[in-house]
Amino acid sequence: MSESSTLIPSAALEVLDSHYQYVKARINTATKRTIPGQKGVVAGMLNAQDWPPKEIKIEMFYMLVLGREPVGHEAYSSANPIKFHLVQWTWLVKGSDLQQGTRQAYRGDRYRIMQVMEDELSYGMTPNYAERQSWSLNASDVWVATSFSPKQFFTWTPVEFHETFTKDSGIAYGTGRTRLQDIPQPITA
């Protein structure tokens, strides 16, 4: 996430930012893994078209934004175009390099790290709702949240996991997909 980007208020960004910050905070609180040189295990948020970034941080989570789609007509009105934001959490697992003098499968713990990361994301997503807040950068380039008054909340669907193990590269690719329900402010004029 570029911290120098212009912060134009957006109803969609409120939901996406709130989801990202909520899940990130929970994962970083719960994780028992450490990535050398990194604070926490969540790397950033970007559009799916920008994937992959030039330098992927291995075994860290990225939140990819895939797009948005309207909900069914029962909950839709033109003044409240309720929609789902399609979000895919993505990560790559390389596994542990063998240390000199040990004999075991090279990077054979990839599946174990994959399961640990899925557990972390499940924990981070719980309980599938969070407060909708407006996020901005302060003078110190730190993200700060502003609540609505009264508070607003939004929900997301249960996360679905998929894994791909590419034998050529030896990299395992994990994804967790969810849909964020965005109930925007009414458009009245």
Place this chain on the structure above:
Amino acid sequence: MAFPKSLQQPFRPQKLVIGAGWRAFFANFNKTLAAASSGNTSIGPTILDLTTGPFDSNNPPSGWSDLGWIKDFKTTVESKIGQVRSGYRGAVRAQYRGQVGESFELKFREYGRMQYRLATGTNVINILGASGSTGGTVGPLSASGQTAINVTAYSVAGGVAQLTLASPPISAQIGIGSFIVADQDYVVGQYGLQGDAGIPIFKGSVTDVDYIRKNSDYVSRVTAINGNVMTLDQPFIGGGSGNPNPNFNGSTFASFTSPQVRCQMVSGFAAREGGTYISEWSCLLMCNTVDQAQLVIYYPHVSIQQLRDHASPWTIENAGTTDLGGVELDAQFTALAFDDPLDGETVVAYKGMYVQPGVPFSY
């Protein structure tokens, strides 16, 4: 210019109720007090003070037990509105309220003795552990269990319950992990509503000294033993006619000996189809919404409407040749009358909503 609202149909913020379903809490109805109250319907229920809400589902009000997530909750209002028609055209000139009533149905997704007791509406009988004994041929539940040991103390401190026996628990085959029941001896010859569970006994029909323990709600699991002191996994609940509750929770030693309170091992529980007993409870159903509002339904006095128990299993996918099934407990209740001391109105349910602070409240 503002768009016409009826063409655009905007939702106003915080006016949608989005929750994950209902959770059931039950509390005792004191049958003995109610039976002696000469028809005063406000005596007997566990009163839920709605002015203390919204309620914390992790820490429900005193006396209320969390019986878990429920599904397929459905109310059927049986109150009726009568109409007075008159005149040449037979138009309705006036309306009046007729009968008052409501029933509701739910399925307990979690399975325990209390859920079983509620769903069957019967006096669920504890099967006293009879390991090593030969049983009997008189009746399915007639045999005595293992040796009963006298109870000398029961205490609950900080949510941790301890039961002290007069001799080591092992002498009644009770070890860590055992299920136990602790309650009074039945005094042969007594009749009417007996024990804290308010079990009806006809004169001369029972001779089993373990009868109250067989019907007792005071069951628990032993998690630790230190000498003659057993730590239990949960405090005793139920026993709606006890005052105090349990009746042997008093400060005087005499309450343990008259009649004698004893402890026995339990291996399971059984409901019987039939009999005369009908269960009565107070009920609280709670639904929290993601907007931090809370819906509550409080029934001061409910009783089983139809005897049901195991619901059709919900299917669990299985790779084998047979499917696994999850068993739920189906229950249907009638809401009984409660004369509200506030104004004397006869009602059967209270349905409340606690709105998130700051949200427009009136409409």
